[in-house]
Amino acid sequence: MSLRGALMVIETASASIVDVKEPGMVARKSVTLFSEESPLTLASGKTLGPISVAYQTYGALSPRRDNAVYVCHALTGDAHVAGRHHPQDRKPGWWDGFIGPGKAIDTDRYFVICANVLGGCQGTTGPRDRNPQTDVPWGPEFPFLTVSDIVQVHQALVEELGIERLLAAIGGSLGGMQVLEWAARFPDRLASAIVLAAGAKLNAQGIAFNAVGRRAIYADPAFNGGWYYGEGEPPRFGLALARMIAHITYLSEQSIEMKFGRKLQHSAELTYDLLRETEFQIESYLHHQGKTFVERFDANSYLLLTRAMDYFDLVESHGPLPHVFRKTDARFLVVSYTTDWLFPTAQSREIVRALLEARRHVSFAELESPHGHDAFLIDSQLPMLGRLVTPFLDTTYRDQAGG
Amino acid sequence: MCAKRLCLPDPLAAVTDEVIRAQIAPGSRVVDLGCGDGRLLSRLHTEHRCDVLGVELDLDQFGSALGLGLPMIRADLDAGLRDVPTGVFDVAVLSQTLQQIRRPLAVLEEMLRIARRALVVVPNFGHWRVRLQVLLAGRAPVTDSLPYEWFESPNVHFLTMLDFRDLAKRGNFKIVKELPIIGDRAVNRAWLANLRAHSALYVLERAD
Numbered sequence: 074m075s076l077r078g079a080l081m082v083i084e085t086a087s088a089s090i091v092d093v094k095e096p097g098m099v100a101r102k103s104v105t106l107f108s109e110e111s112p113l114t115l116a117s118g119k120t121l122g123p124i125s126v127a128y129q130t131y132g133a134l135s136p137r138r139d140n141a142v143y144v145c146h147a148l149t150g151d152a153h154v155a156g157r158h159h160p161q162d163r164k165p166g167w168w169d170g171f172i173g174p175g176k177a178i179d180t181d182r183y184f185v186i187c188a189n190v191l192g193g194c195q196g197t198t199g200p201r202d203r204n205p206q207t208d209v210p211w212g213p214e215f216p217f218l219t220v221s222d223i224v225q226v227h228q229a230l231v232e233e234l235g236i237e238r239l240l241a242a243i244g245g246s247l248g249g250m251q252v253l254e255w256a257a258r259f260p261d262r263l264a265s266a267i268v269l270a271a272g273a274k275l276n277a278q279g280i281a282f283n284a285v286g287r288r289a290i291y292a293d294p295a296f297n298g299g300w301y302y303g304e305g306e307p308p309r310f311g312l313a314l315a316r317m318i319a320h321i322t323y324l325s326e327q328s329i330e331m332k333f334g335r336k337l338q339h340s341a342e343l344t345y346d347l348l349r350e351t352e353f354q355i356e357s358y359l360h361h362q363g364k365t366f367v368e369r370f371d372a373n374s375y376l377l378l379t380r381a382m383d384y385f386d387l388v389e390s391h392g393p394l395p396h397v398f399r400k401t402d403a404r405f406l407v408v409s410y411t412t413d414w415l416f417p418t419a420q421s422r423e424i425v426r427a428l429l430e431a432r433r434h435v436s437f438a439e440l441e442s443p444h445g446h447d448a449f450l451i452d453s454q455l456p457m458l459g460r461l462v463t464p465f466l467d468t469t470y471r472d473q474a475g476g
Numbered sequence: 477m478c479a480k481r482l483c484l485p486d487p488l489a490a491v492t493d494e495v496i497r498a499q500i501a502p503g504s505r506v507v508d509l510g511c512g513d514g515r516l517l518s519r520l521h522t523e524h525r526c527d528v529l530g531v532e533l534d535l536d537q538f539g540s541a542l543g544l545g546l547p548m549i550r551a552d553l554d555a556g557l558r559d560v561p562t563g564v565f566d567v568a569v570l571s572q573t574l575q576q577i578r579r580p581l582a583v584l585e586e587m588l589r590i591a592r593r594a595l596v597v598v599p600n601f602g603h604w605r606v607r608l609q610v611l612l613a614g615r616a617p618v619t620d621s622l623p624y625e626w627f628e629s630p631n632v633h634f635l636t637m638l639d640f641r642d643l644a645k646r647g648n649f650k651i652v653k654e655l656p657i658i659g660d661r662a663v664n665r666a667w668l669a670n671l672r673a674h675s676a677l678y679v680l681e682r683a684d
Contacts (some may be wrong), residue, residue: 438550468545
């Protein structure tokens, strides 16, 4: 008993030295792709290079290099999908409940890759970085981006890692759009595609909410036309407001009711004070969301990536969906959630219908959840999703190895 | 629909699967509505090289079928099959499920929208054991093929072979084959079939 206790102390002590081999620890990685001489050609026609990509990997690539699963993060995510950088980290990565040893995407079996998207602000080249031509941050002069540009950088990273074909690309929301784009643009490079709470395009309602968010940023005097990196404040007010609006679209009437209802934040009674900004708990929650968001996100990146999302339309860029899907032999798993009103199930059905018409191997489930669009990220909802993703990945891996 | 493969005792499910399999040409495109854990489809795929799709509502069964590598659509048959485009299948299978569907005729029409042929297996409530229980015991029947108390049964309709023929007359389709299943065999023709068959398989095609 005492011996065991002593051993545990030693283990804990060694864990404080950052060791990525330690279970649950993960290292930040970075690679430079493309160059000034051979830049990436963007959908807009402009070119960009070199591009620095921040990414993280989990598990080991198999000798046949056939077990790689690429996670595409959503609008404001990052490469830190699971695990911790330091044992002291308060929180693990954003999908830690789903990815790891023995979890739904089992890193004992699969080699998992996640990278920050192009134009982001969490390590991959974006508007906050220095423009080599001018030697100051790109700011509003960063080239206009599309989901296709983002995916081209993902594919370049995969090639850089020596992977010919991914076992799967998986993502929710804007991440799901990336997965769809991947299957359309690089049809031979995926054995499977897992599309969660997404659509083949952003609907007008989605564009509308993005427009209000962008308006909030533009209207903030601190935005200064996008030039705010030097002296002074970034447009905190506008960005926080954009986040508050967007956050509402990730929830549902039901989840807000469950979590907050009409509960008051500070007092037991209404104050009848117009200048009091936070009376209800939901207000306090949204303010908190806005406040913490501006600590980690850049307004120019937000403008860029919401626009990339607005522009996404698979039919517009690749033709009728059945025609697009006929070109890939990837298996698809499409998942939607009952209370998601940002990407309602009808949008997933459109994808599924086209896949069936193209006679592809497709599975689809609408899952019951009160958590709206965010359901694919909520810990309590992950076991339900895992019950689909785990067998789907396992059999894709098995059948791929067999065939 | 509901977990029908669980509802049926195993030997009977195996018999039904076998009868259905015999009616499906190798290489066909097959959709199984209420496919349960996907055993039938999995065999059709591996042994008959069929191109298959399963439809199931129950999430546990759905997951099991995914675990066999089958493409699966989660849907409630009573809500129709909006996700499935017209005419993409050769055969649509509905095995021991019709009696659990609220609007059977609508589902049969839907099957013949998405497929050229429909294979439907229904329990025959005209079987002599069922009749005997009602007649002699004066109680709702509980038999091997209908193993439910009336208050927990997923079956919302009770039909006999004669009743199914009547239903077929109302739909825009025709019965091209009727195979009573007696014991563990489907037979082409049987004397007093409506009394002796515990189930029957129907092959349906569009009338026009």
